[in-house]
Amino acid sequence: MPIEIKELYIKINVDEGPNKGNSSNNANAEKNKAAIIASCVEEVMAVLNRQKER
DSSP states (O other), rough: OOOOOOOOOOOOOOOTTTTTTOOHHHHHHHHHHHHHHHHHHHHHHHHHHHHHHH
C-alpha cells in the first residue's frame, strides 16, 4: 500500500554568526567570489576550446 504525502512542512533557521555586517569580511568575500568566478570562467573556456579542437 503506497503512502501519499499531502503536505510537507520545512523549517530552516539561518544563523549568520557574530561577524554580521563586518565590512572587511564583506570585502574579502567579494574578492573570493571574484576569484572563484574567474577560475570557473577559465575552466569553461578550456573545455570549450578542447571541444572545438575535436
